[in-house]
Amino acid sequence: MADAVIDINFFLKKERKKKRPRCSSGSVLMSPEVKGRLESGNMATRLRSSKVWEYFIRTKEKSVQCNICKAELAYHGSTTAMHEHLKRKHVLTDSENAEEGSSSRCKKLCSSSVDAFVTRPATCTPQQAEILTESILKMLVTDMRPISMVDDQGFKEMIKQFNPDYHDYYLPSRSHFTALMEKKYFATFEKVMTEEKPWALFSEVGGEGYLKEVVDIMNEEFHLVSHKDFLKNPLLFGPKIQALFVWNCCPAADPLLLTSLPSLKVVANGGVGIDHLDVPHINSLGVTVTNTPGVVSVATADMAMGLLLASARKIVEGHRISVDPKTTYLPQSLMGVEVSGSTLGIIGMGNIGYKIAQRGKGFDMRILYHNRTRRCVIDEEAVGAFYCKNMDELLKESDFVVLAVNLTPQTKHLIGHRELSLMKDTATLVNISRGLVVDQDALVMALQSGVIQAAALDVTHPEPLPRDHPLLSLPNVLITPHAGTNTNATIRKMVQLMVENAVAVIKGFPVPNEVKP
Amino acid sequence: MEEEKPWVLISEVGGDHGYLEELADIVKQHFRIICHKELLENPELHGPKIQALLNWKYCPVVEPTLLRLLPALKVVASGGVGVDHLDVPFINSLGVKVTNTPRVVSDSTADLAMGLLLASARRILEGHQVAIDPKTVHIPQRLMGVQVTNATIGIIGMGEIGYKIAQRAKGFDMKIVYHNRRRRSAEDERAVGATFCQSLDELLGTSDFVMIAVKFTPETRGLIGHRELSIMKPTATLINISRGQVVDQDALVEALQSGSIQAAALDVTHPEPLPRDHPLLGLHNVLITPHIGINTFTTARQMVEKMVRNAVAAVEGSPVPDEVKLQ
Secondary structure (H helix, E strand, O other): OOOOOOEHHHOOHHHHHOOOOOOOOOEOOOOHHHHHHHHOOOHHHOOOHHHHHOOEEEEEOOEEEEOOOOOEEEOOOOOHHHHHHHHHHOOOOHHHHOOOOOOHHHHHHHHOOOOEEEEOOOOOOHHHHHHHHHHHHHHHHHHOOOEEEEOOHHHHHHHHHHOOOOOOOOOOOHHHHHHHHHHHHHHHHHHHHHOOOOEEEEOOEOOOOEOHHHHHHHHHHOEEEEHHHHHHOHHHHHHHEEEEEEEOOEOOOOHHHHHOOOOOOEEEEEOOOOOOOOHHHHHHOOOEEEOOOOOOHHHHHHHHHHHHHHHHOOHHHHHHHHHOOOOOOOOOOOOEOOOOOOEEEEEOOOHHHHHHHHHHHHOOOEEEEEOOOOOOHHHHHHHOEEEOOOHHHHHHHOOEEEEOOOOOOOOOOOEOHHHHHHOOOOOEEEEOOOHHHEOHHHHHHHHHHOOOOEEEEOOOOOOOOOOOOHHHHOOOEEEOOOOOOOEHHHHHHHHHHHHHHHHHHHHOOOOOOEOOO | OHHHOOEEEEOOEOOOOOEOHHHHHHHHOOOEEEEHHHHHHOHHHHHHHEEEEEEEOOEOOOOHHHHHOOOOOOEEEEOOOOOOOOOHHHHHHOOOEEEOOOOOOHHHHHHHHHHHHHHHHOOHHHHHHHHHOOOOOOOOOOOOEOOOOOOEEEEEOOOHHHHHHHHHHHHOOOEEEEEOOOOOOHHHHHHHOEEEOOOHHHHHHHOOEEEEOOOOOOOOOOOEOHHHHHHOOOOOEEEEOOOHHHEOHHHHHHHHHHOOOOEEEEOOOOOOOOOOOOHHHHOOOEEEOOOOOOOEHHHHHHHHHHHHHHHHHHHHOOOOOOEOOOO
């Protein structure tokens, strides 16, 4: 059987300066050869393996040559013969070459016929010990080797966690240990390997919730409870739930729900906008809020450009005419507005806004932007964007005004009567941020009276609009149902990141996307 | 002076097939206008006066019967860059020049090409229909599109329009491959990050979006047929902004119905418009626009200005800027 040797010194890299551990076995599990060395006698006179090699060189794959007397010895992976040779032919003194002796307990160990033993140096940190224990247990499953443990208190405590039957003595008999392994350890090992998945509350599969394909991503890390199931038995599920997944604003993270989740550690949102979450309130309960920035940017920027072009070039109207049963000739009056060389005004130049600028540049558009903070010169030059400190300036000059801000109290109704009247009457408003960023009534009036030419909206307030809303019947309005991130690739990435954030909070790792108030 | 201005034949001003008023004004600066209907009412009176014919959106149709009425004709100035609707050798044999309007059409056509690509990929048409449908109560979760960013676009025909499409696609971080009669210079390729595909099949097999931007010639007729469509990925979208005849339309219908390709977006069909019972009109994964590649005020104006400039030059006998010479 191949020897599995894990060098604990790997874990002790920081400790190198200190004296090497007293026991010669720096290994967690020793090979039979090393064990043989221990068995053969007084440890103090045994050479360290590395020392042995100083006296030999490898001549062929299966032989070595003694540097002192040039004798050839067979080498099959074990230094035992080499030791013997040196001991018999060239007696080496203790002081020079002695290994750091191990205590008598090692010797005792060797007398019991175990296949291997484990030692844990005193300088091991708790994390290292944990890793060590896990490795041992892994080995138990694969190798089925009986082991004995020689150790001090801390390590024993850890073993006790996994195996409550572990008795407080150094050398459990082999049979005892074997029995323990067979009955308890494997059961324990199962627990260690799979590790109890934490519980999470989410909205639903299908319907307004998640696509079936992405639920698997969540299932890998969490036991999932749907909101409907949760409501059937909140007292049973409530205390277990450590994570709340919010997708499309569902389930609503209101105080009522939060009070029924006493163990909640994280509210993980799918998507970057968190205007639907009361972050300060949630934080006050000791719960972290996370979102998924970055992964949504390209799909949303693509959608913004798609809406801009579809609106400008009347693609939807064109299709309608093309397939209309009454159409008998190509209409000459279906004229749109030129996109190439026009002026694109981006309000909100974050991740998404910047990607929109990159796309606009490909159309030779003149790019203006307005943002709370100015971007650095390199960023600006890369897309040829000009900063408009005053938003009015941007509104007056743009042929296409794109809103890419996040919704905050400051950006609510950012675009109202006044702003719309500043815009060119040939201009188009494109909104991919949030419906509330625009004063919708003002927008309706502006479109009806020709104050601006057209609007293309991926977001409205509410979503969807009431069926009798004037926006639905205006000919110069294009509306899509909040589809900015609707590609399989992006949805997957959003769910993955959402889950990653939740796992990080629960396990105490650094959280990728914590939302700070 | 009004009397000295030469006469030009156009289809009509206003109406279904005609020029917008603003465009007609551009023509009136240099010519006196006779509309097609007027000519037909009194060909003997008007015919011999006409020295130039402006052809806009295929109208008036330049047939031998019409040309026979115009003994003094010097030039047929076509609007747009394609001249596949004109029998150039025949027209030339009558001593009449043919001109087109290259370059001015490129930007707006490329814009529309990208617009069709995005509208198809992100299901904007469907989204709008759902958003305004009286029966809609929920935001649909299953209206999923395909990701455009980082996808592969295969451009067939890398002339001026094809190259401008590549420039726009680069902004979306798309992987760009192209097929052309001649390879572009290394500098051109590098500027847009385009890779040349010697074989059309290679392009078809690897592209998520296949963009047809070739000129319509006898060589490109039916360029995309059953075989080409079967080589394309089943998740691919075909976009045509060249001419309807470049694609074997029956093969396209079959491919879309059987899932051989995922979707198509067409600004051009054959004929235009399609018969009202044509299967393409009923397929849910097809987006069709009524040949609006150059339909912006800016571009239309530039085109008419060019047409007029060409016509004036031909009438005056000066060098004609955009004469179509046969290879």
